[in-house]
Amino acid sequence: MFRQQGGAVTDPLGARQAGARRTREALLTAAAAVFVEQGVQAPIRDIAGRAGVGLGTVYRHFPSRAELVVAVYRHQIDECVALAARLRDEPIPAGEALTRWIGVFVEFLVTKHGLGVALQSEDPSLLTLHTLMLERLVPACASLIDAGVAEGDIDPAVTAHTLMRAVGNLCILGPGYERADAQAMVARLLVGCRRRS
Amino acid sequence: MFRQQGGAVTDPLGARQAGARRTREALLTAAAAVFVEQGVQAPIRDIAGRAGVGLGTVYRHFPSRAELVVAVYRHQIDECVALAARLRDEPIPAGEALTRWIGVFVEFLVTKHGLGVALQSEDPSLLTLHTLMLERLVPACASLIDAGVAEGDIDPAVTAHTLMRAVGNLCILGPGYERADAQAMVARLLVGCRRRS
Amino acid sequence: MFRQQGGAVTDPLGARQAGARRTREALLTAAAAVFVEQGVQAPIRDIAGRAGVGLGTVYRHFPSRAELVVAVYRHQIDECVALAARLRDEPIPAGEALTRWIGVFVEFLVTKHGLGVALQSEDPSLLTLHTLMLERLVPACASLIDAGVAEGDIDPAVTAHTLMRAVGNLCILGPGYERADAQAMVARLLVGCRRRS
Amino acid sequence: MFRQQGGAVTDPLGARQAGARRTREALLTAAAAVFVEQGVQAPIRDIAGRAGVGLGTVYRHFPSRAELVVAVYRHQIDECVALAARLRDEPIPAGEALTRWIGVFVEFLVTKHGLGVALQSEDPSLLTLHTLMLERLVPACASLIDAGVAEGDIDPAVTAHTLMRAVGNLCILGPGYERADAQAMVARLLVGCRRRS
DNA sequence: TATGAATGAGGGTTCATTCAT
DNA sequence: GATGAATGAACCCTCATTCAT
Secondary structure, three states: OOOOOHHHOOOOHHHHHHHHHHHHHHHHHHHHHHHHHHOOOOOHHHHHHHHOOOHHHHHHHOOOHHHHHHHHHHHHHHHHHHHHHHHHHOOOOHHHHHHHHHHHHHHHHHHOOOHHHHHHOOOHHHHHHHHHHHHHHHHHHHHHHHHHHHOOOEOOOOOHHHHHHHHHHHOOOEOOEOHHHHHHHHHHHHHOOEOOO | OOOOOOOOOOOOHHHHHHHHHHHHHHHHHHHHHHHHHHOOOOOHHHHHHHHOOOHHHHHHHOOOHHHHHHHHHHHHHHHHHHHHHHHHHOOOOHHHHHHHHHHHHHHHHHOOOOHHHHHHOOOHHHHHHHHHHHHHHHHHHHHHHHHHHHOOOEOOOOOHHHHHHHHHHHOOOEOOEOHHHHHHHHHHHHHOOEOOO | OOOOOOOOOOOOHHHHHHHHHHHHHHHHHHHHHHHHHHOOOOOHHHHHHHHOOOHHHHHHHOOOHHHHHHHHHHHHHHHHHHHHHHHHHOOOOHHHHHHHHHHHHHHHHHOOOOHHHHHHOOOHHHHHHHHHHHHHHHHHHHHHHHHHHHOOOEOOOOOHHHHHHHHHHHOOOEOOEOHHHHHHHHHHHHHOOEOOO | OOOOOHHHOOOOHHHHHHHHHHHHHHHHHHHHHHHHHHOOOOOHHHHHHHHOOOHHHHHHHOOOHHHHHHHHHHHHHHHHHHHHHHHHHOOOOHHHHHHHHHHHHHHHHHHOOOHHHHHHOOOHHHHHHHHHHHHHHHHHHHHHHHHHHHOOOEOOOOOHHHHHHHHHHHOOOEOOEOHHHHHHHHHHHHHHOEOOO
């Protein structure tokens, strides 16, 4: 009743919140980099070190490894989902839309070395990532496939879930199997998904 | 007190060699089983236990995990190589031969849970397995591809190494992506490898 | 813009003091509840959360865990002390007064899950609690014992400090040793403290 | 078939077994000492260090803390059980037998500082110790109580389990409450357990 | 004063690997 | 050759405590 502006005596909350957000973003950046180098099973300590923060800080922001992995990739997953919606609305053949969308998905995967492995891991701590993929990307992909099937361009036997798993697997890179190779193989796989004439 | 063999204080060499070979084979059998259940990263102790031998014995026979992995799969790799030679000599179209051969390779991979992961792992300890695949399977596959290209059936841009890596990746199974899915996806990939008409 | 109090830029002192006291009391209430549920070793964060204040606030009010523990129980200790004075003045046999007083002390202990453990812990951070018990309860108890000894009812060999420790220990509950068991055992102990006839 | 004496080539198993047993005993000795100093919740590392062995060695011999605690105290528990049987057979009053037996139990407890705390801990990892006490000592104690009740010496309302818990609690020592105090308090408790005349 | 983000010591546990017998 | 006890590095995770705002 005397002070309607709590901020006058306590510090403005914005400052700490902003600091925390910066820390969080530093962690996401560091984690993304470490995941590229070591895969998503990298020691949490390495991520903390790379981000220049203490171990406990990682746990404060991301209580489980899965939450960190999901956070790292969620943004890009969201973009993929949004792209599918846009492509569906464009005046292009559905097969072409699917090809373009898968192309973006491949870009996402091959630049995130380690995600491919994570996607096929049966580690329960990564189940959330599976769920995220299933719940968000599979429907997006399915809508494009359905349109292609409707236009008689895509083999009706193709299912979104299986196709995405296959594409995900094809994007697991290694020595002698680089980004361009993965792109080429995905392209051939898509050729095989067209309706046999 | 039971010296039935005159002056022979130590055993005849053959006996020890036979025992060692039997140990080695028990280890290979055990390792194959454990790899199916837990993947190639299974604890060495589990393999020793399954084979009924001591831990040190595993290390004596296979100083590194990779050597054990390679030994486990070498036999089947050899069979694949031999099959390629036989298929090349059969009076069937080269594309058909390649399809059959890849089918056998897929069978090999999907029944060896964890090998798929091992094949794309960058773990240096598994590099030998890569090498083995490259040196033995890639030439075998290449001979079939070359024949297919010569017959105008296969796209000349397809290289054996890339194709094998892709097939290997497609055979990494998981929940919701089972053996039949992998087989279907490999079949579609092969369709995409045919020469565009 | 809401300066209703002339030149007073900061709040009147009374307001802040009242707020601080309210915070302090919220903390004591929360700590008492958490101690019952988790024991006196509960994470400080849990107490802060239960009180709806920040972690730092707990440390400001109670720099060490022991100070918080002591503060939580001081009020009840004071009541025990006051009760001893009242009982001493009542026209009942001293042995009866001691029995009643111990009964109240037992009630205090068994409803404070974890205090029993704290009382016998050698954790130096809880030494203050020992001291508090010694300085306040032991004299209160001793006055009742002395009266009983004077009346020839209590064995003169009984010392207040030892008796209180023993009673405190008997009140450490556990599965299969509940409140009623502790009460019964304390009653038997008191029987054993009477002068042998 | 050539060698009926495996030990001739492999090393005699006795040597390693003996070494392991020595390690095990060193661990028990070290654990007992550390338990006295720090209680049964002492860091496993401390026990390993005191025994002069590696951390893993502790886990090899005692996969869980409870197993170590139980092993440390099992011998003395067994002796207590045996003593009860002997006392039951002696031509002395049952009340006297119970008193003597409890006296030995108290000796056991007060020299094992930390066991008292362990006995009343609700930590699930120590449940085994509870079980051991219950299954072995409680029946032993009960047989002595039953005999005392039959002779009209002990109050029939006394139960072995409650009495042992109470005695266990009374043996939790601390500054100003030493071994002699515990013994005196236990003696008074036993007085209170006699049938009121 | 109050806050809560950040810190990092501390303790648990697993397993690859060595080596004396 | 075979054994398996011992080792200790490497991870995981929790929480008491500090301190900038």
